[in-house]
Amino acid sequence: MSNIILRTEALVHTYSTGVTALKGVDLEIENNDIISIVGQNGSGKTTLVRHFNGLLRPSSGKVFVEGEDTTGRTVSSMSRKVGYVFQNPNHQIFCTTVLAELEVAPKNYKMSDSETRDNIDRVVELMNLKDILSTHPLTLDYTAKKIVTIASVLVYNPPVIILDEPTGGLDQAGREMLIKVTRLAHEKGQTMIIISHDMDYVAENSSRIIVMTDAQIVRNDIPSVVFNDHESMKNAQIEPPQISQLDMAIMTDNKPSLSVGEFVKKYKSNFKRGDE
Numbered sequence: 001m002s003n004i005i006l007r008t009e010a011l012v013h014t015y016s017t018g019v020t021a022l023k024g025v026d027l028e029i030e031n032n033d034i035i036s037i038v039g040q041n042g043s044g045k046t047t048l049v050r051h052f053n054g055l056l057r058p059s060s061g062k063v064f065v066e067g068e069d070t071t072g073r074t075v076s077s078m079s080r081k082v083g084y085v086f087q088n089p090n091h092q093i094f095c096t097t098v099l100a101e102l103e104v105a106p107k108n109y110k111m112s113d114s115e116t117r118d119n120i121d122r123v124v125e126l127m128n129l130k131d132i133l134s135t136h137p138l139t140l141d142y143t144a145k146k147i148v149t150i151a152s153v154l155v156y157n158p159p160v161i162i163l164d165e166p167t168g169g170l171d172q173a174g175r176e177m178l179i180k181v182t183r184l185a186h187e188k189g190q191t192m193i194i195i196s197h198d199m200d201y202v203a204e205n206s207s208r209i210i211v212m213t214d215a216q217i218v219r220n221d222i223p224s225v226v227f228n229d230h231e232s233m234k235n236a237q238i239e240p241p242q243i244s245q246l247d248m249a250i251m252t253d254n255k256p257s258l259s260v261g262e263f264v265k266k267y268k269s270n271f272k273r274g275d276e
Contacts, residue, residue: 004029005029005065006065008062010026011058011060013059022047022051024061025048025217026217029193031189035206035208036202039213053081053082053083054070055075055084065082080156083153084164089148093145093149098129105156106120123151132144132148154181162193167196179201183205203241203258211233212236227256228255243262
């Protein structure tokens, strides 16, 4: 059985304005990956992922979810497999209480009352939402609204979760919650796809990085390899995390550190060897 959960073949998307945002993209994403898609604004990142749940349809080419051609599939049926958390939480929230927001997807997907209750209880505890369940979500601060929108997707357990610029506007507590949720979802076997300009988050929380430039994928590899590809980084107008840049300036190998902790561990061991 194939481990590929999402696949595109020669995917092209041209908007009604005449702008071609995807130019024949071929991509395979494996089950349980944590993928970050990076690139400058207008490179095609959001256009690409919106084909995975039917928000956009190919101008030509194919999209497959769990091996099935999505041609003719409804947005509802595709969204059951691929959950999408929008960049701006105000574009996703439409209920008058947080609890009602959490109940929307389970009702739409006809989950049983007991499964709905169990899933909501689990997510409420995981994301510390108990004290705001009766609050109107649009009155919450930005971080809390982001957390609610992520929770509203987690509650129905889609195999794939897309997070569009998830760290944007988050405070430190929200950022730590996001990292916790991402890792727990990965441990449960879900596939995470993250669109982000936050290279610190991307470096520490991705199994692979896809780099897009001019509506095409120009690199698809593990973080240390991608950040060491100076040409791809320059063309995509992306700077690696500062700690990775520092490591590359003094690097004794071809694997730049992706976090401060990794950097310290690497050079601490080097110093120890030097003292021997």
